[in-house]
Amino acid sequence: MSGAAARRPKVPKASNAVLTPLNSAATLTDRAGMREVAERAGVAMSSVSRVLSGHPDVSSAMRARVMAAVEALGYEPNMLAQMLRSGATHTVGFVVGDISNPLLAQIALGAEVRLRAAGYAMLLTNSVNEANLDATHIRLLQQRRVDGLLLSLSDETSDETLDALTRSMTPSVLVDRDLPLDEPFSAVLSDHASGIHQAVDRLVALGHDRIALVAGSPHVRPTRERINALEDALENHLGVVGQVRSGAFTEAHGKAATRELLAGRRPPTAIIAGGNQILVGVLDELGARKVRVPADISLVTCDDVPLAKFFTPTLAMINRDPYEIGLAAAGLLLDQLSGHPPETVILPTTFVTAASCGRPPR
Amino acid sequence: MSGAAARRPKVPKASNAVLTPLNSAATLTDRAGMREVAERAGVAMSSVSRVLSGHPDVSSAMRARVMAAVEALGYEPNMLAQMLRSGATHTVGFVVGDISNPLLAQIALGAEVRLRAAGYAMLLTNSVNEANLDATHIRLLQQRRVDGLLLSLSDETSDETLDALTRSMTPSVLVDRDLPLDEPFSAVLSDHASGIHQAVDRLVALGHDRIALVAGSPHVRPTRERINALEDALENHLGVVGQVRSGAFTEAHGKAATRELLAGRRPPTAIIAGGNQILVGVLDELGARKVRVPADISLVTCDDVPLAKFFTPTLAMINRDPYEIGLAAAGLLLDQLSGHPPETVILPTTFVTAASCGRPPR
DNA sequence: CACAGTACTGGAAAGCATTCCGGACCCTCG
DNA sequence: CGAGGGTCCGGAATGCTTTCCAGTACTGTG
Numbered sequence: 001m002s003g004a005a006a007r008r009p010k011v012p013k014a015s016n017a018v019l020t021p022l023n024s025a026a027t028l029t030d031r032a033g034m035r036e037v038a039e040r041a042g043v044a045m046s047s048v049s050r051v052l053s054g055h056p057d058v059s060s061a062m063r064a065r066v067m068a069a070v071e072a073l074g075y076e077p078n079m080l081a082q083m084l085r086s087g088a089t090h091t092v093g094f095v096v097g098d099i100s101n102p103l104l105a106q107i108a109l110g111a112e113v114r115l116r117a118a119g120y121a122m123l124l125t126n127s128v129n130e131a132n133l134d135a136t137h138i139r140l141l142q143q144r145r146v147d148g149l150l151l152s153l154s155d156e157t158s159d160e161t162l163d164a165l166t167r168s169m170t171p172s173v174l175v176d177r178d179l180p181l182d183e184p185f186s187a188v189l190s191d192h193a194s195g196i197h198q199a200v201d202r203l204v205a206l207g208h209d210r211i212a213l214v215a216g217s218p219h220v221r222p223t224r225e226r227i228n229a230l231e232d233a234l235e236n237h238l239g240v241v242g243q244v245r246s247g248a249f250t251e252a253h254g255k256a257a258t259r260e261l262l263a264g265r266r267p268p269t270a271i272i273a274g275g276n277q278i279l280v281g282v283l284d285e286l287g288a289r290k291v292r293v294p295a296d297i298s299l300v301t302c303d304d305v306p307l308a309k310f311f312t313p314t315l316a317m318i319n320r321d322p323y324e325i326g327l328a329a330a331g332l333l334l335d336q337l338s339g340h341p342p343e344t345v346i347l348p349t350t351f352v353t354a355a356s357c358g359r360p361p362r
Numbered sequence: 363m364s365g366a367a368a369r370r371p372k373v374p375k376a377s378n379a380v381l382t383p384l385n386s387a388a389t390l391t392d393r394a395g396m397r398e399v400a401e402r403a404g405v406a407m408s409s410v411s412r413v414l415s416g417h418p419d420v421s422s423a424m425r426a427r428v429m430a431a432v433e434a435l436g437y438e439p440n441m442l443a444q445m446l447r448s449g450a451t452h453t454v455g456f457v458v459g460d461i462s463n464p465l466l467a468q469i470a471l472g473a474e475v476r477l478r479a480a481g482y483a484m485l486l487t488n489s490v491n492e493a494n495l496d497a498t499h500i501r502l503l504q505q506r507r508v509d510g511l512l513l514s515l516s517d518e519t520s521d522e523t524l525d526a527l528t529r530s531m532t533p534s535v536l537v538d539r540d541l542p543l544d545e546p547f548s549a550v551l552s553d554h555a556s557g558i559h560q561a562v563d564r565l566v567a568l569g570h571d572r573i574a575l576v577a578g579s580p581h582v583r584p585t586r587e588r589i590n591a592l593e594d595a596l597e598n599h600l601g602v603v604g605q606v607r608s609g610a611f612t613e614a615h616g617k618a619a620t621r622e623l624l625a626g627r628r629p630p631t632a633i634i635a636g637g638n639q640i641l642v643g644v645l646d647e648l649g650a651r652k653v654r655v656p657a658d659i660s661l662v663t664c665d666d667v668p669l670a671k672f673f674t675p676t677l678a679m680i681n682r683d684p685y686e687i688g689l690a691a692a693g694l695l696l697d698q699l700s701g702h703p704p705e706t707v708i709l710p711t712t713f714v715t716a717a718s719c720g721r722p723p724r
Numbered sequence: 725c726a727c728a729g730t731a732c733t734g735g736a737a738a739g740c741a742t743t744c745c746g747g748a749c750c751c752t753c754g
Numbered sequence: 755c756g757a758g759g760g761t762c763c764g765g766a767a768t769g770c771t772t773t774c775c776a777g778t779a780c781t782g783t784g
Binding site for chain 2: 076077078079080081083084089091098099100101102105106108109112113116121122123124125126128140141143144145276277279280283287305306307308309310311312323
């Protein structure tokens with residue numbers, strides 16, 4: 001003990017630079033392993049391991065010896081060996097449809113922050129909204145032995161995906177998805193219905209009687225929820241008709257759907273755009289046809305994006321907090337990883353009206 | 363061959379006794395390992411390995427036997443063991459300042475696509491634009507033994523980061539960053555200068571004589587390049603003065619800088635916003651002060667975002683292709699991983715004028 | 725004083741696959 | 755018919771750590 005104390009305390013840190021040449025053996029040759037540390041300290045590898053892992057059965061003398069050797073050699077444990085041995089990779093996979101979508105990017109950010117705080121790293125895969133890639137990615141991630149999965153699937157109905165998930169033992173959290181499986185999954189869901197209801201109520205109050213929803217892919221929960229909510233809401237408002245155009249979360253779909261709607265015999269007086277890419281398509285078509293908002297048609301969009309607030313007229317929207325969703329999803333996963341049973345969290349959506357919602361024409 | 367086939371399964375494994383209890387669970391609980399495959403096929407593990415790795419010294423009979431066993435057991439190699447043994451993780455880390463920035467998200471998308479095509483997975487870390495997190499993340503990723511690093515650092519000047527990188531042996535690619543180090547790094551750079559020059563030329567042609575640049579963090583290349591380019595461009599236009607406000611890539615900075623500029627004794631006739639968050643701040647302040655674009659002031663922004671095209675008036679911008687940047691960065695990294703020396707790629711920026719650029723007032 | 729109990733420590737197996745080496749077997753050429 | 759070669763395969767070492775088990779030494783107690 002006194003022996004250790006007698007050593008110049010600075011050695012470990014300050015020597016980083018000084019040590020470099022001295023280190024040549026360790027730096028140039030392969031980095032020191034636990035064996036070298038044990039040798040240098042004159043103890044068994046198991047003791048080194050115990051010291052490093054904070055095991056209680058370690059004398060302070062032993063701890064000092066080992067730590068000295070660790071410092072001297074600049075030893076860093078090999079995580080790969082740890083992973084292999086312990087079976088835990090401290091890594092989670094995030095299967096996301098499209099990271100370039102700001103909504104998903106925010107979710108990823110929230111998840112990564114929470115995960116990293118807990119010592120986990122995040123492996124990211126993009127399915128570019130192709131259903132068949134979901135399953136591929138899930139399998140790939142499992143081969144890498146991720147401890148958990150965050151799933152923002154691009155298609156909930158793909159047999160392949162469902163199959164991969166059924167035979168999966170990996171703790172998983174669904175991000176606003178709902179699978180037709182018996183297995184219990186944790187999930188973070190958004191309460192789309194409430195936002196849609198509020199929007200519809202507002203539109204009806206303004207006098208609208210034909211409300212269209214340009215929705216995204218019908219193979220994911222948000223779209224289904226919104227559609228159901230719209231139908232639901234309209235039951236309370238007799239005489240108001242709803243029109244739904246679901247398709248894909250793309251600008252192209254937004255554009256095409258809008259064109260169809262406008263060309264219909266009874267075009268809508270208000271449109272709800274189900275997502276930010278769709279919004280772009282809707283706006284594009286509206287602009288191309290010189291349809292004025294809100295004079296000719298009212299508009300509501302789902303999920304805020306940075307620049308939306310400068311749009312003229314200001315856009316009414318149904319929002320949610322994506323960062324929070326990411327945080328919650330990661331939290332649920334960490335819970336599961338520490339033994340808790342699957343759980344579902346529902347996060348709110350809020351409708352914010354704005355100039356883009358006006359009285360219908362006539 | 364029949365001789366070998368006729369042999370009884372070897373008894374040498376004293377551990378058979380130990381295996382027996384596992385036997386029942388082997389099917390459901392623990393996935394089969396290479397040992398089980400070898401046993402079932404009645405061959406050595408080395409043979410299984412050879413078959414699976416496509417080694418040439420394998421008879422077709424052997425291949426068939428092994429593959430049959432693999433199928434029967436649903437064997438999947440344990441990547442952790444492979445990683446430990448081979449030292450290659452087929453994983454690259456991406457240190458990004460802020461994934462919620464659409465520009466970076468697009469870059470990440472491009473990189474991930476390219477990387478995955480080559481069999482690599484991507485570990486993502488967000489530094490939330492905090493310089494000290496960069497170094498932490500680099501070290502974390504290296505502990506995980508990533509094969510390579512994609513670096514979109516939030517601060518090129520941090521000693522800690524520079525230090526971590528200096529002692530790093532990991533192949534790395536800088537994404538629009540420029541480090542004051544001797545080490546040779548691969549890099550994908552954007553030619554910001556050309557875009558700025560075009561923008562300035564256009565503004566000057568319109569009659570502007572006070573051009574301000576609201577730039578982001580001066581600790582990263584894009585900002586420095588833009589600032590230099592502006593000064594450079596103004597040398598060609600005597601009588602035109604430039605004003606620079608660098609700070610951070612945030613809405614707050616954009617707003618504050620704009621306020622200062624407008625409050626100055628000689629406010630600019632045109633503003634170039636150096637990034638999308640900054641743009642939001644600039645627009646915010648302009649709107650709050652009822653400064654009209656382009657009647658009172660002209661505006662140019664850097665780096666397109668989805669909704670920008672609907673802004674009224676249409677925004678002039680200096681663009682680049684982020685997806686392409688991601689692709690290129692990943693490509694450069696893969697090159698290095700296959701032995702090529704570091705290399706630098708320069709990608710263009712293009713200026714697109716629009717209604718937000720008009721004649722200066724008076 | 726002896727035995728139980730405590731506090732550590734060392735040894736070795738386990739986790740899973742890759743790879744070097746030596747050897748068995750068969751063919752061919754001298 | 756034997757030597758030289760080529761083709762394949764099994765054995766064992768290797769990568770690095772964790773963990774179970776057994777053993778040592780010493781303290782407390784009846």
